[in-house]
Amino acid sequence: xxxxxxxxxxxxxxxxxxxxxxxxxxxxxxxxxxxxxxxxxxxxxxxxxxxxxxxxxxxxxxxxxxxxxxxxxxxxxxxxxxxxxxxxxxxxxxxxxxxxxxxxxxxxxxxxxxxxxxxxxxxxxxxxxxxxxxxxxxxxxxxxxxxxxxxxx
Amino acid sequence: xxxxxxxxxxxxxxxxxxxxxxxxxxxxxxxxxxxxxxxxxxxxxxxxxxxxxxxxxxxxxxxxxxxxxxxxxxxxxxxxxxxxxxxxxxxxxxxxxxxxxxxxxxxxxxxxxxxxxxxxxxxxxxxxxxxxxxxxxxxxxxxxxxxxxxxxxxxxxxxxxxxxxxxxxxxxxxxxxxxxxxxxxxxxxxxxxxxxxxxxxxxxxxxxxxxxxxxxxxxxxxxxxxxxxxxxxxxxxxxxxxxxxxxxxxxxxxxxxxxxxxxxxxxxxxxxxxxxxxxxxxxxxxxxxxxxxxxxxxxxxxxxxxxxxxxxxxxxxxxxxxxxxxxxxxxxxxxxxxxxxxxxxxxxxxxxxxxxxxxxxxxxxxxxxxxxxxxxxxxxxxxxxxxxxxxxxxxxxxxxxxxxxxxxxxxxxxxxxxxxxxxxxxxxxxxxxxxxxxxxxxxxxxxxxxxxxxxxxxxxxxxxxxxxxxxxxxxxxxxxxxxxxxxxxxxxxxxxxxxxxxxxxxxxxxxxxxxxxxxxxxxxxxxxxxxxxxxxxxxxxxxxxxxxxxxxxxxxxxxxxxxxxxxxxxxxxxxxxxxxxxxxxxxxxxxxxxxxxxxxxxxxxxxxxxxxxxxxxxxxxxxxxxxxxxxxxxxxxxxxxxxxxxxxxxxxxxxxxxxxxxx
Numbered sequence: 001x002x003x004x005x006x007x008x009x010x011x012x013x014x015x016x017x018x019x020x021x022x023x024x025x026x027x028x029x030x031x032x033x034x035x036x037x038x039x040x041x042x043x044x045x046x047x048x049x050x051x052x053x054x055x056x057x058x059x060x061x062x063x064x065x066x067x068x069x070x071x072x073x074x075x076x077x078x079x080x081x082x083x084x085x086x087x088x089x090x091x092x093x094x095x096x097x098x099x100x101x102x103x104x105x106x107x108x109x110x111x112x113x114x115x116x117x118x119x120x121x122x123x124x125x126x127x128x129x130x131x132x133x134x135x136x137x138x139x140x141x142x143x144x145x146x147x148x149x150x151x152x153x
Numbered sequence: 154x155x156x157x158x159x160x161x162x163x164x165x166x167x168x169x170x171x172x173x174x175x176x177x178x179x180x181x182x183x184x185x186x187x188x189x190x191x192x193x194x195x196x197x198x199x200x201x202x203x204x205x206x207x208x209x210x211x212x213x214x215x216x217x218x219x220x221x222x223x224x225x226x227x228x229x230x231x232x233x234x235x236x237x238x239x240x241x242x243x244x245x246x247x248x249x250x251x252x253x254x255x256x257x258x259x260x261x262x263x264x265x266x267x268x269x270x271x272x273x274x275x276x277x278x279x280x281x282x283x284x285x286x287x288x289x290x291x292x293x294x295x296x297x298x299x300x301x302x303x304x305x306x307x308x309x310x311x312x313x314x315x316x317x318x319x320x321x322x323x324x325x326x327x328x329x330x331x332x333x334x335x336x337x338x339x340x341x342x343x344x345x346x347x348x349x350x351x352x353x354x355x356x357x358x359x360x361x362x363x364x365x366x367x368x369x370x371x372x373x374x375x376x377x378x379x380x381x382x383x384x385x386x387x388x389x390x391x392x393x394x395x396x397x398x399x400x401x402x403x404x405x406x407x408x409x410x411x412x413x414x415x416x417x418x419x420x421x422x423x424x425x426x427x428x429x430x431x432x433x434x435x436x437x438x439x440x441x442x443x444x445x446x447x448x449x450x451x452x453x454x455x456x457x458x459x460x461x462x463x464x465x466x467x468x469x470x471x472x473x474x475x476x477x478x479x480x481x482x483x484x485x486x487x488x489x490x491x492x493x494x495x496x497x498x499x500x501x502x503x504x505x506x507x508x509x510x511x512x513x514x515x516x517x518x519x520x521x522x523x524x525x526x527x528x529x530x531x532x533x534x535x536x537x538x539x540x541x542x543x544x545x546x547x548x549x550x551x552x553x554x555x556x557x558x559x560x561x562x563x564x565x566x567x568x569x570x571x572x573x574x575x576x577x578x579x580x581x582x583x584x585x586x587x588x589x590x591x592x593x594x595x596x597x598x599x600x601x602x603x604x605x606x607x608x609x610x611x612x613x614x615x616x617x618x619x620x621x622x623x624x625x626x627x628x629x630x631x632x633x634x635x636x637x638x639x640x641x642x643x644x645x646x647x648x649x650x651x652x653x654x655x656x657x658x659x660x661x662x663x664x665x666x667x668x669x670x671x672x673x674x675x676x677x678x679x680x681x682x683x684x685x686x687x688x689x690x691x692x693x694x695x696x697x698x699x700x701x702x703x704x705x706x707x708x709x710x711x712x713x714x715x716x717x718x719x720x721x722x723x724x725x726x727x728x729x730x731x732x733x734x735x736x737x738x739x740x741x742x743x744x745x746x747x748x749x750x751x752x753x754x755x756x757x758x759x760x761x762x763x764x765x766x767x768x769x770x771x772x773x774x775x776x777x778x779x780x781x782x783x784x785x786x787x788x789x790x791x792x793x794x795x796x797x798x799x800x801x802x803x804x805x806x807x808x809x810x811x812x813x814x815x816x
């Protein structure tokens with residue numbers, strides 16, 4: 001029983017810190033807001049897809065503190081991100097850059113949309129032409145001409 | 154003993170599935186009725202065998218039978234009963250068994266309730282369904298057998314991940330699976346139609362209820378998962394664009410597209426090939442979703458390396474069902490000519506646009522989800538694609554859908570006039586702009602996300618109301634129209650609820666993101682602090698013993714204008730068996746805002762780390778999702794499907810009557 005209690009106490013003591021801690025928060029609200037925004041862009045490198053703002057891991061706290069130090073030292077947002085990439089690799093960025101092959105990732109959606117719209121445009125035109133053809137087939141030439149006049153086309 | 158029976162039943166189910174996959178299909182090709190008739194009893198037998206097998210596994214979990222490897226790894230005697238039961242599917246092997254159980258249940262449902270389907274189509278559908286079943290049963294038996302024993306049973310198990318010990322998450326996987334597997338029905342119908350080379354309005358009418366059911370379960374499943382993340386993970390995020398979430402979201406997007414395109418096939422006999430393709434893709438995403446979640450393939454390429462047998466089998470299943478169906482599609486799609494004709498401005502075009510936006514949105518999510526894998530394998534770059542990417546790439550599609558939805562819903566079939574529709578929507582537009590301006594005036598110095606989202610949500614909501622009201626006809630007098638309004642077909646109400654639900658979700662998400670207030674501080678007991686309109690006091694913190702955890706529980710009081718609004722008990726729990734802590738936020742739920750409190754660590758200089766959030770409109774997200782699911786349910790119960798079923802029955806009887814003398 002006593003051993004179990006000791007174990008539990010040890011566990012309680014070893015609890016990881018909970019995301020952003022009060023002692024991390026910067027006094028300057030503007031700087032802190034920037035730090036929080038940047039935290040969303042940086043990955044906790046040992047976690048499963050969590051950013052450092054949400055993560056409870058120790059390394060996330062280290063990166064959060066480092067990030068705030070850089071900001072206090074007067075770095076711009078981009079400088080901070082570059083610094084982190086140099087230190088932890090491209091993996092640390094939650095928003096991949098558009099450099100090199102990554103360009104594919106960024107343009108895949110828009111290109112697909114344009115392609116789909118183009119195909120759909122062709123399909124819709126074919127379907128509406130089909131209606132004209134069928135209508136024309138069912139009508140005598142004079143009627144068809146009259147219809148075209150009425151439709152104004 | 155019972156466990157052994159379950160194991161035998163599982164193996165027997167595989168044998169039955171193999172019979173069901175082959176005999177009825179051959180029968181349908183040759184026109185042999187007695188061979189086709191095998192499908193029905195086989196489907197029933199498969200379902201009963203798997204039900205027995207699943208019951209046996211559940212029994213092993215409930216009785217903590219530690220001679221089963223799976224129970225040792227995932228259960229513990231101290232776990233509450235609910236989580237012992239939920240533990241059955243809280244792991245790879247058990248969840249796969251649940252998957253095939255649901256699959257066979259859907260198959261049995263076709264056998265029992267699908268008597269109105271043409272015999273050939275039914276035999277083929279059940280046969281395709283059994284092929285999927287056989288593939289999964291093989292996967293389970295040969296690579297992920299839940300019934301493996303251990304030589305030396307330990308005295309106790311290793312427990313279940315405490316994050317999963319939660320009512321929201323206990324029922325999240327079954328709902329998702331009901332959705333995934335429901336889409337297998339759409340797939341089976343699509344493949345059967347491709348084999349027959351015929352798709353018509355009747356086919357669409359048979360497929361649609363299954364797709365609707367799958368969609369409604371997926372909606373509930375995703376909402377449950379999101380709600381769980383919101384209250385369990387400790388800071389109130391509701392969506393993370395995690396690969397596992399994306400895996401469930403992609404089938405949902407495609408299923409939504411499929412629902413809409415099936416309407417076009419049913420009403421107008423166009424978009425046939427596209428609808429078939431969507432049905433195949435939807436199930437493809439379901440398959441990958443199922444595997445991704447449990448195999449961890451997407452989180453790292455190395456999941457394959459650690460367990461090559463499973464990885465290869467998964468790839469083989471995926472390649473067989475997608476490759477096979479797509480080959481069949483390529484060969485037969487040409488035979489599905491469109492019948493209906495429509496003008497560029499028409500509901501057909503609007504639904505096509507809806508399909509494009511949903512499908513490309515799913516594509517964007519897909520590319521973002523697999524990109525880390527592609528980049529690592531093809532370019533040797535180790536990178537992440539996280540929420541910031543999706544938050545840029547995805548919302549434009551949803552904004553476009555929200556803008557177009559009310560217009561499309563009001564456009565008539567065949568040919569419409571944009572001006573006339575916009576005129577009908579003038580009230581909705583005015584309301585949306587008014588709300589946006591109001592929000593913009595009230596909020597100071599915050600992002601424009603809030604007003605824009607509010608405008609979009611209002612536009613969709615008011616547009617949906619306009620849509621329903623227009624359905625009552627015109628010139629009949631308000632009283633008459635009101636009467637008709639209440640008597641609108643359930644399909645109309647279903648559409649109204651689903652579309653309205655989307656509007657509410659939009660308001661919820663944007664409101665929460667734009668107007669949330671966050672406060673992180675060290676709180677000393679008895680010293681109040683101010684967050685937004687609330688004055689919050691940390692009254693006390695004490696240790697509490699739970700059934701299988703130890704809790705650090707705070708008592709906090711929130712006051713507004715001196716009056717107590719809520720007394721909340723946020724907790725930090727430690728689960729000794731699993732050696733894992735969890736945070737349990739406590740939330741005061743409200744229609745207009747949630748008050749969300751989290752307790753952290755004791756601080757060195759005294760006091761406790763405390764996080765406070767005021768989350769406006771948070772519950773609108775899940776409320777909207779519930780409305781959407783309710784819309785699906787209403788639509789599913791529309792008499793259109795029952796009447797259609799009756800009509801076929803009558804027709805068949807007539808044909809039988811006519812055919813009798815000739816024989």
